[in-house]
Amino acid sequence: MDNAIWAIWYDIKKDQEHEYLEWMHKTYLPKIQSEAGCLWVAHYRAGANEGEGMKSIRDNLPRSSDRIGQGSQYIQLVGSASIATLTGHNKFISDPNIIDQAELKKREGKRECIFQVVSRVDGPETKEKTPSTTPGPVIQMGSFRTKTIDDEFDVCSWYTQHRLPAIARLQGCITARTMLSAAGWAKFSVLYEFTSLEARQKNFEEKHEALGLTDDKWTHKIHNYTIHAPGSPSVAERIWPPVIS
Numbered sequence: 001m002d003n004a005i006w007a008i009w010y011d012i013k014k015d016q017e018h019e020y021l022e023w024m025h026k027t028y029l030p031k032i033q034s035e036a037g038c039l040w041v042a043h044y045r046a047g048a049n050e051g052e053g054m055k056s057i058r059d060n061l062p063r064s065s066d067r068i069g070q071g072s073q074y075i076q077l078v079g080s081a082s083i084a085t086l087t088g089h090n091k092f093i094s095d096p097n098i099i100d101q102a103e104l105k106k107r108e109g110k111r112e113c114i115f116q117v118v119s120r121v122d123g124p125e126t127k128e129k130t131p132s133t134t135p136g137p138v139i140q141m142g143s144f145r146t147k148t149i150d151d152e153f154d155v156c157s158w159y160t161q162h163r164l165p166a167i168a169r170l171q172g173c174i175t176a177r178t179m180l181s182a183a184g185w186a187k188f189s190v191l192y193e194f195t196s197l198e199a200r201q202k203n204f205e206e207k208h209e210a211l212g213l214t215d216d217k218w219t220h221k222i223h224n225y226t227i228h229a230p231g232s233p234s235v236a237e238r239i240w241p242p243v244i245s
Helices: 014-033 052-060 149-167 197-205 209-213 218-225
Strands: 004-011 038-046 074-080 108-122 138-146 173-183 188-194 226-228 234-240
Touching: 014 038, 014 234, 108 149, 138 149, 138 197, 149 173, 149 188, 149 218, 173 197, 188 197, 197 234, 218 226
Parallel strands: none
Antiparallel strands: 004 074, 004 108, 038 074, 038 234, 108 173, 138 188, 138 226, 138 234, 173 188
C-alpha cells in the first residue's frame, strides 16, 4: 500500500518548459520509478480549468507569511509503502550518475514535503485503477496548517465525519486520502483523485467545495482557519505517465 508520498511543487520558466519536460519524462522520472521501494511516480501540471467557485475559494483562503517556496505550476509525486524509503530521497537529487543537475536547477520556488497517509476512502470509480499505482488523471491537492491547536482537532473531525464519507459516495471520484507531514512546511495534506476535470467540477466542486462559500456551513469554518501553501488547493492534470483515453 502506498502509505507515504513525497510531494514537490515548483515553477518552470515558459521558454525552458519543453527541454525540461522532455528530460523529466524520458530520463529523470523513469529512473526514480525504477528505484527499489518506489511504487509509482506521477507528474502533474496545475492550473487546470475549474469553476469560478473554486477560484473564489482559493482567492479567499488565508495564506502563509512564512518564507517558503512559492512554486505552484507543477507537482511531482512519488509513492512508497514507507517513509523510510522516502527519507533517502536525496539520492534522486545528488547522484550525478542518474540526474542532470542543470535541469533540476531550472525549478523555481520549489517546496517539498514527505507525507504519511493517515486515512483514505475509495470512491465509486476506484475500479479505474489498481491499488498502490499511479494516482488518477486529475487530482486536487491541498497542503495547509491551522491557526490553533484546537483547530487541528476540528479539521480532523471534519474530514472523518463529513468530507471523506461524502467522497466515498461521489461519482467521478477514484479515491481520497488525508496525510500528515513528516518533513516540510505543511502539517496536513489531502489528495483527491478524479476520473476527469468535468467529473470533478460537476460532482465535487459544485456539490461540496461550494459549501465553503456559505457562512453557516462547517466547510466555510474550515476554510477560515486553514492557512494554505501557495496555490493550494491545486487542481491538476497528470502529464506523466501519459493518460490513456
